[in-house]
Amino acid sequence: MGEQVITIPVVALRGLTVLPGMILHFDVNRQKSVAAVEQAMMGEQKLFLVSQRQPEIVEPELSDLYQVGTIAVVKQLVKLPGKVVRVLVEGLERGELLRLSEEEPALVGEIGSLELDEENLDHLTQEAMLRIVKDKLEEYGGVNPKITKEILPNLMTVGSLSEILDQVSIQLPWDYTIRQTVLESSSLSVKYEVVMHTLLAEMEIYRIKKEFQEKVKADIDQNQKEYVLREQMKVIRQELGEDNPLSDSDEYLKRLEAAKADKEVKEKLKKEIKRFSTMPSGSQEANVLRTYIEILLELPWRKCSKDNDDIKHAETILNEDHYGLEQVKERILEYLAVRALTKKGVSPIICLVGPPGTGKTSIARSVARALNKKYVRISLGGVRDEAEIRGHRKTYVGAMPGRIAEGMRQAGVSNPLMLLDEIDKVSSDYKGDAFSALLEVLDGEQNVKFRDHYVEVPIDLSQVLFIATANTTQTIPGPLLDRMELIEVNSYTENEKLHIAKDYLVGKQLEKNGLKTGQLSFSDKSLEKIIHNYTREAGVRNLERRIGDICRKAARKFLEDEKRSIKITENNLEKYLGKEKITFANANEEDQIGIVRGLAWTSVGGDTLQIEVNVMPGKGKLLLTGQLGDVMKESAQTALSYVRSVCPLYGIDDDYFEKHDLHIHIPEGAVPKDGPSAGITMATAMLSAVTEKPVLAKVAMTGEITLRGRVLPIGGLKEKILAAKMAHIEKVLVPDKNRPDIEELSAEITKGLSIVQVNTMADVLREALVPEDGT
Template sequence: MSEINITLPVIPLRGLAVLPDMIIHFDVIRKKSVQALEAAMVEEQNVFLTAQLDPDVDNPEAKDLYTVGTVAKIKQLVKMPQDTVRVLVEGKFRGRMDDLIQSEPYLMADVSIFETGGHLEEVQGEAMLRYLKNQLEVYSSVNTQFGTELVHKLENEENPVKLMDQMAINIPMDFRSRQKLLEAVDIQSRFETLVGLISREVDIIQINKEIQAKVKERVDKSQREYVLREQLRVIREELGENNLMSEAEEFEQALKKLKADKSVKEKIAKEIERFKATGNNPSENGVLRGYIETLLEMPWNKEGKDNPDTKKAERILRADHYGLEKVKERILEYLAVRSLAKKGDTPILCLVGPPGTGKTSIGRSVARALNKAYVRISLGGVHDEAEIRGHRKTYVGAMPGRIATALKSSGVNNPVMLLDEVDKVGNDYKGDPFAALLEVLDSEQNNKFRDNYIEIPIDLSNVLFIATANTTSTIPRPLLDRMEVIEISSYTENEKVHIAREHLIPKQLERHGFGKKQISISDRALEKMIMNYTREAGVRNLERRIGDICRKCAKKVIASNVKNIKITEKNLEKYLGKPRYTFDLANTKDEIGVVRGLAWTSVGGDTLSVEVNVLPGTGKFELTGQLGDVMKESARAGISYIRSMVSKYGIDKEFFENNDIHIHIPEGAVPKDGPSAGITMATAMISAITRRKVRADVAMTGEITLRGRVLPIGGLKEKVLAAKIAKIKTVIVPETNRQDIEELEKEITDGLEIVFVSDMDQVLEVALCPE
């Protein structure tokens, strides 16, 4: 190998490497390169072509160019539009740029030319030739675009060096690969480099073919499926089954998106397959369609996020409801447990109390406080077990039960579910709904509640159940045992004023189109409204009376164009008419045989005047006033106790044989019953028999035994409230009810003397006037 030094114009190439013996044309745009071509044409038409390391460089210097390039002969120049020159060159020799001696107006460099004839031993040359032809055969077999004539031409070449150069020129490869071949001056290294590059190209082509084959296979399969589907669609259209299959596809798409356990999805998938197989049978596919839609709409594993902020929940509960402290406390305890344990047992609460006390509305407030979905189920009058458990889907008109339907409508598996009026559920020959509710409201069983229609077990363990009832007496004991009972008693007068001021009045003003300050109602007017225009434990009628006032005010505003209206105690009758209710106040004087008792009613507490008359007769015992069986038994127990104590109370032994006793409770049209008037009737009888007066400012409640013991009673809060309204000063209650009295607010007991008694002697000592 010898070297020849020469100075030549340099043309940098972008993404292109030219090899010796290679004839190629390319476009020249850069001004420097055009001037280099012009300078070469003036001389011997030789230029030095070298590739740029980075094709994006616009004004390359020596450091931006490969050192090894090709000395080429310019064969043709053609000027193109926009100052572009198309040049045809032929590569002659490998060369190395020793020094870039000129940068302006074009590049000029000292170049060393390599003469690379070299000498190969005969055996070595033959080996190289055979291997190159073998590689050529392999390459041409995988690259079908490689021309047959070119292959024959190369196969006829017997000089391994020339064959190498021709293969390097004709086999497609990137400019960096050709640059490697250009830099391989030594024949052996050039051979190894070329063989490696050809092997790599063969591998790339084979991989591309495999990829193309797979893609084609998939495309062909998709195309085949498309054609078959189109044919199937046409056939179904002819048979009238097209809608059926499109619905099935919609079901399958919905199933993919459904959040549910694997067993649930498998069940739904089977039903979809059955739906597809029903064909053009409208009755069968109609039943299956409804069933699948129901299963897909159920929130199997879709859970709503709870509100973990107990302070926020407390604010919401206090803003929505005045009072009801036990309920609020229980909900906040539940939240606190969930915050600590992340997932605690969900309580099943039962709110028991008179109508209108806010049992139903507190369910909505609890849902808002916990940030849960809210659904209400009215159980009043339900007497068919299928309404709870659902019907078998084989029946005509079958549908899920109320529990499953409510869960579906909530959209999540952990809503607040209000079971309203659970005490008014009935039963008949169609089954016992209470038995179904046992499973719903049992925390140990309701994680696999089975609805007859849905058939798949439903998890109700995350549902917060709140049941409401007016009384627990009609709820079966096993069902009551599964619920946490919270008593909601009557509201006091002060509580009703607060509720009206904070909730009812703003609500009614908004409902009737008034501003917050257009109508003002004084506290005295509210108190009079509560006392004389409503008689209830809750505030439902109070809200109606406020609504009456708003309607009258609306008429007045329209007629007289009045802007602000004040409702006071004096002008209240103009809006509500004459008072509807009056309370029997305490008697003004002490009387014989007249005792004030205390009673619980569905609308709160009331005072009950018991009157006893003794008149000559034959020992008859008469009860009037429409008394129930329990009160009649209490009266008989009282008279038996008195007859057994004649000597103690100074009663003549023949008194009961020569006199009749008549017990009467006024308002005879109103039924009265309950185990709390025993001591009241006994005291009235003893007063009438012994002719001792009873204190007018005393009221009492309690049951009596044959031995004169006083038994505990219920409804104390309402009874004490009634005594306070009647301006009673002293209230006698059983000793065993002391804890109930201690739980009452001071607002209720202030101004009252509460006397606890355990036998009739203590009752008489307080109730009867001194002799």
């Protein structure tokens, strides 16, 4: 750096770097920059031009500017409309920004002059470097024709290394960041390296670009050549009198005549085929139209398969494939009976609701086999885009029909059985509501003319037998739920699981693992133990996995020990499946104060919950632990209010709850619990703890409570009764309003249980608390 330091106005440039020796004009519109130019004009007309590191910054500070810039002189200034000033400047020399003052209205800086470092470059070295630069410039001109006519001849006449490096940086259309690097070069050698590196990089970029352009041009020329040859071939055939083979459009018209479609569909297809015949065969639009025509021709329209209306045959198939599920089987047989009488009948829209693993999807397959229908499964889990159901407009790139239309195309007939699997897992987002799109599909009055956005013509879905599956109805909107006929597929009893395992699962897993029936056998006791102690579920999916585990271990033993047969019994079961995985909390052995057994429904079946209440001296607080949800917390508050209201009947002092705290706990605190059916259980436990009256050990209960002590109905009764049975409970208290659910329970479930129906808490307490006389 030289010793001279000057103070002059500063202009921050965006996306532009000015080099010494460069003459150019640029527009200035920022208030401080305009003020800097005007201040320079009033003095020696000198400016310091420095580039911003980030062009988008509006009010740059010292750290936002490069340190090295150019001291320039203003040659001309023109004011334009809109407070814009056009400036013509000439770069004089390099300068270094030492300090920046942001005093209004202009930026003013202290600038130190910069000179190149002295080097010992002899005349021969500089001449060699000069010639290398000129050689590369000629090569650059060969790949970039834009610089050949004007710039290159001028550069080739320069005789100084320093001058040609400056002129190359000024005249070639390089980015401002490259020019800034040249400007910051501390010596002639560094500047030479920057210029040469940039020249080589630019040459490589232009070479790659040229290769791509030539490749694209070759592809276009090839397509044009094929088109000309095809047209010439057509003329030659006509001159020779040879039969002209059918074109694609003629083939489509022939297929259209054979199709059993409505008049509206045929007219639409004729119009599209006519458009297709006038298009160049290789064009993008022709390919899109070809796909559209082929999809429409592949849709079944009025093509139907013949159903098997034999009710006895259908009943045999359903009984072969599934044990139990009487309600589902009855509904399918009713549908067949109506169809046999009317010869058509509107297909029902059935929704099978139940826990995972209860056979909902396999029921649909069995129904399709029983009715001799084509089977199409559409998985709706995670679908959140309306276009998945209705399709995309065919004007979009990559458009395709929706899942319903695609399912019809796969089936090939207009009356398949279409399984809408996991309909409760559909969601919505900004692209549309998939549930709303399903409303038209599943409405018997509307789906006669279902419109897919891609197909654009109505599709008749009235002959399709829709069966939907769901784990819960909570996430399905009401209007959609109203259009379906709900059939609950409840949890299996242990006896039902035993029959399913014997009749279906064992044989299936033996075949899957390469075993024959005589090689591996299961005793009934072993299957019962697997069901009771190794699985805990509403369905049979984990039961099948455990049987599969045994089959795989047995297969290994056959190969290693060369055994002929293995029999699985309850005694050797632990050797194949390890220690028992599941234990059930049995009923308490003794009557206890403040401990009541409740019943709960879970996604894998029923369960029992032991509710414990302790009373402690305190200030009337109610403590709740065990990860209870909001509903259970409200039930606890309601139960407490009821208990306080009836305490005078039990001789409890009025200020008792002001001097005592109640702590309610439900064990297994890591497991979240919620639901409305623990109200009477918590009320009974509280009253028992407050009055110190023990609760019968063999009693379990379920039901919601009101402030006045009424008992409200609950859901999931079958699963809860099964859980009570597994826990060896003798008496179960259920709401009287659940009487219809109780009557539907089979004798197998209620055997050995005393089910007492209760209307009020008085009924509950009479049945649950140990009588005063101990009888």
